[in-house]
Amino acid sequence: MNPPSLLQIVERLEGLAGKLPSRIRKAVLSELTPLKQLFLQQRPPRFLFTGSSRIPLTRIIHGLFAPGDSTQTRDLPLRVSRWHNVSLSERGTISILDAREADDSASIQVRDELKFQSADVVFFLEEEQTTPELEKWKVDDLITYLVWNNASAGDAKIIGIITPPTGQPIVSAATEINATRLKSVLRSSPMLREHILEVLSLSLARGAEPVEVLSREAQKLMSILARELPNQARMEMIRISQDVEGQREVAQALIKSTTAICAAIGAQPIPLADLPILTTLQLMMVAGIMYVSGRERSLRAAAEFIGALGANVGAAMLLREGTRVILKFFPGWGNVVCGLMAGTGTYAIGRAASVFFIEGVSLPDARRIYLAGRKVRERPSLPASERIDKAHAKTG
Structure with missing residues (x-):
């Protein structure tokens, strides 16, 4: 399912929405x-790197985003003062900009790049120091880049990364103290305080960090990014x-x-010609769930999954239209039931897709979840008042 086909679906939806009453349309x-x-x-999510330049860029990308897959960072230049896309195997792509200890010329270039495209997250990297003081110029640079970045409708957050000197392992107690100290220093600046998300301890040197520490801190970073990035970048980050x-x-x-x-x-009383868009929307929902789980986004595969659930798309549409014809004799209530049927069926399909593709349940279990969701509105009955009115009409 490529962007042009998605655009066509959205355009049809927007056109269909124009036929709806104002409140429903909004x-x-x-x-x-x-x-x-x-x-x-x-x-792709966009990341700006500031702070210490002692750590090679390749190790930063490898340590933060591609642990265990260093082949994806071999072709990176030593310094990236322009937005540069990095492909992470088949998982996705990130865009990076390196402003660490940039000279005047590079700083101007970074400023121009941020005017063109703002960063989603600013990483501040710092090595553990024997002295507690953080160089003031590093904080000043961070403030400068943040101001440049957020000047044109940007709202980037800051994640601090503190790492032991190259080749040395993390010492949990000392590192936690240093991370707390760095967070305190950054939050002491009024210009930075509200933008700080977290300060994490990660060793960006290959082989220097215990697996359990890497897993815990790296997973925390991934969770923060998946939660805090704007919607436009979240899908790619979650796949990564x-x-x-x-x-x-x-x-x-x-x-x-x-x-x-x-x-x-x-x-709404929409003609039959407009109904296929609802089916397409359900397929798009399932394809989106497949994609976010790491699979290929395909309307055909989504249709096959819905068919495997026992929800025959074409038959379901015809059944729904037949029900609409019957229910049109009951103005108001009939439309409500049609809406409930469409909504309940869609939710049941989406829930089944979520537990199958993300939670990893079996297809039979996903089918049971789908059928259980459909049963809620499977047999709508007339309200008591309308049953009485209809009975009176017959006897009269």
Whole structure:
């Protein structure tokens, strides 16, 4: 499922929303916004590096984003004063800009790059020091770059990374003290205080860090990035990090927005010609959940999964239209039921896709979850008042 096909789907949805009542139209368009950000506006996350330049850039990328896969950082230049895309195997791409201890010429170049594209996160790297003082010029540089970055509608956050001298392992107690000290220093600046996300302790030298420490701190970093990045960059970051909590959160956002849109559209008297867009929207939701789990994004594969659940797409659409024809004899209530049917079915499909692709449950279990979700609205009954009115009409 490529961007042009996604654009066509969104354009059709926006056109369909124009036919809805004003209140419903606004709700549909608001739910469409996160879908557009996650899919149409998807881009690599952008990271700006500041602080100590003693650590080679290749080791920074390897240590933060590609542990165990150093082949992806071999072709990096020594210094990157322009935005540079780094492909991380088949997981995704990040964009980096290196401003560490830049001279005047490089600083001007960095400033121009930040005017063109702002960073999502600013990393401040610092080696453990024998003295507690952090050089003032490093903090001043960080403030300068943050101001440049956020001048044009940017709102970057700061993550501090403290690392032992090259080749030395992390000593937990000492490192924790140094990390706390660095966080305190950064937060003491009014210009930085509200932008600090976290200060983490990571060894960026290969082979210098125990596996359990690397795993704990690296996973914490991945979770922070998956949670804090803007929607446009979250999808790529979650694929890179494989952070399960982030996957769940994005999947739930997709399910929520898609369910709300389908329910709103389903409650309206829309001609049959407009109904396939609801099915396409459900397919897009499943394809998005597949993609965030690390798989290929494919409408065809999504359709195969929905079919495996027992939800025949074409038959479901015809059944729904037949139900609409019957329910049109009950104005108001009939439209509500149609909306509930569309929303409930969409949520059941999304929930089944989430537990299958992200939680790793078996297909039979996913099918049971789908069927359980559908049973809630499987047999809508008339309200008591309308049953009485209809009975009176027959006897009259």
